[in-house]
Amino acid sequence: xxxxxxxxxxxxxxxxxxxxxxxxxxxxxxxxxxxxxxxxxxxxxxxxxxxxxxxxxxxxxxxxxxxxxxxxxxxxxxxxxxxxxxxxxxxxxxxxxxxxxxxxxxxxxxxxxxxxxxxxxxxxxxxxxxxxxxxxxxxxxxxxxxxxxxxxxxxxxxxxxxxxxxxxxxxxxxx
Numbered sequence: 001x002x003x004x005x006x007x008x009x010x011x012x013x014x015x016x017x018x019x020x021x022x023x024x025x026x027x028x029x030x031x032x033x034x035x036x037x038x039x040x041x042x043x044x045x046x047x048x049x050x051x052x053x054x055x056x057x058x059x060x061x062x063x064x065x066x067x068x069x070x071x072x073x074x075x076x077x078x079x080x081x082x083x084x085x086x087x088x089x090x091x092x093x094x095x096x097x098x099x100x101x102x103x104x105x106x107x108x109x110x111x112x113x114x115x116x117x118x119x120x121x122x123x124x125x126x127x128x129x130x131x132x133x134x135x136x137x138x139x140x141x142x143x144x145x146x147x148x149x150x151x152x153x154x155x156x157x158x159x160x161x162x163x164x165x166x167x168x169x170x171x172x173x174x175x
Contacts, residue, residue: 006166016071025131027069032124039117046110047159055155060149066141070131077140085147092154102155111160118152121145124155 012019015026022093037060065076106112124143128137 002139025127025134029070029127029131030067032127033063033069033070036117036120036124037063039113039120043113043117046113049159052155055151055174056088058083059151062075063146065145069138069141073136075138075140077138077144079140079143082140082143082147085151087145089147089151089154090116092151092158096154096157105156111156114152114156114159118149118156121149121152 007014007019008022011022013027014020015024015030020027040056040060040063044060047053047056052131062077062081068074069076105115105118123144128141128145131137132142133174
């Protein structure tokens with residue numbers, strides 16, 4: 001089987017059993033899921049911490065399931081997935097100094113890529129809201145993406161030890 005089919009040459013693609021325009025919101029959502037997953041796999045290869053790498057792998061699997069849910073309307077993302085993210089946010093946030101200021105994203109390459117992933121996740125969340133105006137989207141998907149961007153923020157701080165950099169930047173701004 002060849003990778004190209006030429007069916008997309010007329011600006012349409014297959015979603016489920018129907019053809020839709022390549023600029024349709026469901027195509028935008030699935031493309032953004034793919035972009036987020038790709039960015040997260042860059043993070044995976046830049047990070048040394050094995051537990052964080054496992055978290056990223058699991059997130060990528062869940063994002064694939066989220067994409068399937070959008071297309072098939074079968075529930076894959078549940079409150080349990082949301083709860084897992086909340087536990088991880090709490091676990092890693094406890095390891096970090098309390099935030100007292102805004103931070104500049106990315107004190108090292110892995111942290112910077114986690115922040116890029118966070119911003120792609122936020123964009124995906126906005127696209128899901130737009131999709132929800134035309135299609136049924138489960139509450140768990142909205143919650144999952146909201147918590148995921150929070151987790152990516154916390155992991156970026158954890159991996160980057162960013163608070164040290166931020167204090168230096170803020171000190172320079174104040175002098």
